[in-house]
Amino acid sequence: xxxxxxIQVDIVSAEGEIFSGPAAEVDxxxxxxxxxxxxxxxxxxxxLKAGEVRVKTPDGTEHFFFVGGGALEVQPNKVTVxxxxxxxxxxxxxxxALAAKQRAEAAIRDKSDRITxxxxxxxxxxxxxxxxxxxxxRKLRG
Numbered sequence: 254x255x256x257x258x259x260i261q262v263d264i265v266s267a268e269g270e271i272f273s274g275p276a277a278e279v280d281x282x283x284x285x286x287x288x289x290x291x292x293x294x295x296x297x298x299x300x301l302k303a304g305e306v307r308v309k310t311p312d313g314t315e316h317f318f319f320v321g322g323g324a325l326e327v328q329p330n331k332v333t334v335x336x337x338x339x340x341x342x343x344x345x346x347x348x349x350a351l352a353a354k355q356r357a358e359a360a361i362r363d364k365s366d367r368i369t370x371x372x373x374x375x376x377x378x379x380x381x382x383x384x385x386x387x388x389x390x391r392k393l394r395g
Contacts, residue, residue, distance in 0.1 A: 266339040313360035317342035354380035
């Protein structure tokens with residue numbers, strides 16, 4: 254029986270390497286919408302928005318990561334995620350994400366100035382994305 258096709262995946266951020274290994278499939282939050290990547294995918298370079306990166310390894314195990322944005326490069330045999338920030342889903346601090354969400358919502362309500370509003374909206378998007386990753390992880394472990 255032939256070995257299943259795989260693609261090398263590297264997820265890195267300023268803090269260091271988060272994941273490196275073979276995958277059967279990768280899903281990522283591209284700036285224009287979610288993208289699914291399989292071995293021998295056409296080359297691609299795109300921006301990432303805050304959200305979940307899912308890596309399915311050849312044995313069927315799924316690994317979940319939060320990225321706060323960044324870039325995604327796809328080559329036929331390699332996927333590189335260069336994230337602004339990245340965390341394994343299990344390492345997300347739910348209390349901190351909830352607190353960040355509340356702070357951002359309060360700043361948006363205050364509408365003090367445009368720069369603060371943009372920063373608050375970005376912070377809110379990151380916090381909500383982290384909480385969604387945690388929710389999905391809980392459902393899978395159910």
